[in-house]
Amino acid sequence: MLIQTIAALSIAGAIAAPAAAQSTVYRPNKARRHFISLTYDWQFVQPYSFAKHPLEELLGQPVSEVHLQDYQYVTADGLTKITVLEYGKRAHGIGATVYPFGSSDGATLAIRGSLESMPDIRVRFSGPALLPGYQLTGGRAMDIGAGLEMSDRSPGWGIGGHAFVIGGIGRAHTDQMDGSRYFGEGGGGIMFGPIGVDLSFKYVVNRFDAPVSHSVHMLPICVRGSLTF
Numbered sequence: 596m597l598i599q600t601i602a603a604l605s606i607a608g609a610i611a612a613p614a615a616a617q618s619t620v621y622r623p624n625k626a627r628r629h630f631i632s633l634t635y636d637w638q639f640v641q642p643y644s645f646a647k648h649p650l651e652e653l654l655g656q657p658v659s660e661v662h663l664q665d666y667q668y669v670t671a672d673g674l675t676k677i678t679v680l681e682y683g684k685r686a687h688g689i690g691a692t693v694y695p696f697g698s699s700d701g702a703t704l705a706i707r708g709s710l711e712s713m714p715d716i717r718v719r720f721s722g723p724a725l726l727p728g729y730q731l732t733g734g735r736a737m738d739i740g741a742g743l744e745m746s747d748r749s750p751g752w753g754i755g756g757h758a759f760v761i762g763g764i765g766r767a768h769t770d771q772m773d774g775s776r777y778f779g780e781g782g783g784g785i786m787f788g789p790i791g792v793d794l795s796f797k798y799v800v801n802r803f804d805a806p807v808s809h810s811v812h813m814l815p816i817c818v819r820g821s822l823t824f
Contacts, residue, residue: 598791599675599720601763605653605818606622606674612636612727624666624750625699625700626697626699626700626748626749626750626753627699627750627787627824628694628697628698628699629694629697629699629748629789629823630648630691630693630694630695630697630698630719630726630824631691631692631694631824632691632692632694632698632791632818632821632822632823632824633657633689633690633691633821633823633824634689634690634691634692634709634793634819634821634822635688635689635820636686636687636688636689636690636709636711636718636818636819637687637817637818637819638683638685638686638687638688638711638718638730638815638816638817638818639683639685639815639816639817640683640684640686640713640714640726640790640813640816641684641813641814641815642682642812642813642814643798643813643814644812645754645812646658646668646681647660648685648800648810648811649697649729649759649809649810649811650668650695650718652679652718652755652756652807652808652809652810653724653725653726653729653807653809654670654677654720654724654725654813655692655725656670656671657670657671658670658671658677659671663713664676665678666678666721667679668720672823674722674723675720675721675722675723675724676720677719677720677721677723677789678718678719678721678785679717679718680717680718680719681715681717681824682714682715682717682806683711683714683716684711684714685711686711686713686714686715686815687711688710688711688712688719688817689709689710690707690708690710690711691707691708691709691800692705692706692744692821693705693706693707694705694706698746698748698757698823699733699745699746699763700744700746700748701746701749702743702744703746704741704742704744704745705741705743705744705759705761706737706739706740706741706801706804707738707739707741707742707744707761707763708737708740709736709737709738709739710735710736710737710739711735711736711738711814711815712735713731713734713735713767713769713801714734714813715730715731715732715733715734716729716730716732716811717729717732718724718730725789725806726806730770730771731769731770731771731772731811732769732770732771733769733770734767734768734769735767735768735772736762736765736766736768736776736799736801736806737765737766737771738763738764738776738778739757739763739764739765739769739801740761740763740764740778740780740781741746741761741762741763742759742760742762742780743760744757744758744759744763745758747756747760748786749786749788751788752787752788753786753788753805754786755782755785755786756780756784756785756786757783757786758764758781758783759780759781759782759783759790759795760779760780760781761779761781762777762778762779762780763777763778764776764777764778765777765778767801768799768805769781771805772803772804772805774802774803774804775798775801776799776801776802777799777800777820778797778798778799779797779798779802780795780796780797780798780817781795781796782794782795782796782817782819783795784821786821786823787792789822789823789824790820790821790822790823791819791820791821791822791823792815792817792818792819792820792821793818793819793820793821794817795816795817796816796817797814797815797816797817797818798812798813798814799815800812802814
């Protein structure tokens with residue numbers, strides 16, 4: 596009887612052992628935390644509400660867009676024609692994003708600073724106006740902001756992803772005048788180890804005091820390359 600009992604327990608143990616081994620939970624390797632990301636931006640800049648900001652603010656009355664004319668805008672009284680001689684579309688920038696608590700998996704704080712070029716703008720007024728035209732050339736901007744990043748990084752050279760939203764303030768410097776600015780930006784991308792490619796959309800309001808208080812609103816669409824440590 597004792598021998599039969601021992602044999603039964605041995606068989607039961609042999610059957611239970613593989614089941615226990617199979618129940619082991621798989622835990623993938625977690626990416627190490629990264630603390631700084633260096634970036635280079637290629638931007639395609641679109642104007643936003645150009646008739647109102649800055650044309651209406653500069654001319655002091657409503658402005659409408661026109662078509663099939665040799666000018667692009669006209670004031671409500673029809674006396675002043677506005678011709679856009681240039682509105683550049685291309686810009687570029689360099690920047691750095693710091694993650695004070697590290698970025699690996701999940702949400703984390705992101706603090707970003709950047710230096711960016713601004714597209715040239717040249718406008719001519721034909722008719723009653725404070726000035727014969729308006730120019731912003733040689734523009735550079737310095738921005739700093741903070742926001743939230745949600746990341747899912749992979750260890751080594753594995754493929755990961757992230758998304759972010761950031762808001763902040765900055766300074767705009769041009770050949771004609773200096774001003775302040777504020778912005779909001781959101782985007783995301785993929786990462787191959789420390790190397791990443793992002794697509795982001797930014798809304799920027801540049802504010803100036805001369806010749807009168809006015810603003811220029813822009814929508815930069817950005818392709819960003821990054822190297823993260």
